[in-house]
Amino acid sequence: DGGITQSPKYLFRKEGQNVTLSCEQNLNHDAMYWYRQDPGQGLRLIYYSQIVNDFQKGDIAEGYSVSREKKESFPLTVTSAQKNPTAFYLCASSSTASNGYTFGSGTRLTVV
Amino acid sequence: DAKTTQPPSMDCAEGRAANLPCNHSTISGNEYVYWYRQIHSQGPQYIIHGLKNNETNEMASLIITEDRKSSTLILPHATLRDTAVYYCIVRVGPANQAGTALIFGKGTTLSVSS
Numbered sequence: 677d678g679g680i681t682q683s684p685k686y687l688f689r690k691e692g693q694n695v696t697l698s699c700e701q702n703l704n705h706d707a708m709y710w711y712r713q714d715p716g717q718g719l720r721l722i723y724y725s726q727i728v729n730d731f732q733k734g735d736i737a738e739g740y741s742v743s744r745e746k747k748e749s750f751p752l753t754v755t756s757a758q759k760n761p762t763a764f765y766l767c768a769s770s771s772t773a774s775n776g777y778t779f780g781s782g783t784r785l786t787v788v
Numbered sequence: 789d790a791k792t793t794q795p796p797s798m799d800c801a802e803g804r805a806a807n808l809p810c811n812h813s814t815i816s817g818n819e820y821v822y823w824y825r826q827i828h829s830q831g832p833q834y835i836i837h838g839l840k841n842n843e844t845n846e847m848a849s850l851i852i853t854e855d856r857k858s859s860t861l862i863l864p865h866a867t868l869r870d871t872a873v874y875y876c877i878v879r880v881g882p883a884n885q886a887g888t889a890l891i892f893g894k895g896t897t898l899s900v901s902s
Contacts, residue, residue: 707885709889709890711892717894718875718892718893718894718895719832719892720892721889721890721891724889734889764829766831766832768831768832768890770885772885775834775837776822776824776834776837777824777832777834777890778834779831779832779833780831781830781831782829782830782831784829
């Protein structure tokens with residue numbers, strides 16, 4: 677079945693360490709997105725990519741970096757510059773032929 | 789993208805219809821109304837979208853007013869599994885989405901009880 681996979685589901689890191697969250701899709705979607713969600717809040721856009729080797733900052737890009745070397749993959753790195761990295765991270769993909777976004781099941785990052 | 793206004797929370801009895809309202813008074817002519825829902829600790833799920841005609845699928849119905857300034861998502865027979873946060877989003881259609889991304893508000897928390 678086609679879908680979007682985020683791994684791992686839970687991730688723990690020490691403060692000051694960079695960490696990379698994986699997002700892979702086999703839907704042949706051109707566009708991919710990263711969102712962050714804090715408790716009781718809506719989703720906030722971090723980065724998005726419409727095509728391979730191109731990406732744009734969202735509303736809260738500071739302290740994060742991404743790459744889009746392959747259509748299927750859009751990894752997100754949470755750097756030590758991100759002041760409050762503990763959150764629920766969601767990846768999504770879409771195409772001009774799809775009705776809506778397909779979301780992954782999320783990665784819950786806890787920095788201690 | 790046009791801003792939307794939703795009530796923060798709603799309650800519904802199991803088996804009854806859940807009617808979730810959304811105001812989008814600044815919607816543009818080429819913007820669609822999208823609905824997503826997010827069950828606790830999962831990724832949001834697409835429900836339905838429409839431009840100006842009412843729409844129905846296996847999950848829900850979408851009623852858009854004639855002036856397109858508001859809409860209602862209807863879950864005809866709510867179950868406990870429909871308890872979730874429901875997001876109403878207004879944006880351009882899929883064919884014109886290049887260079888843009890979905891912007892989520894806080895949505896409506898629907899609680900379905902037995």
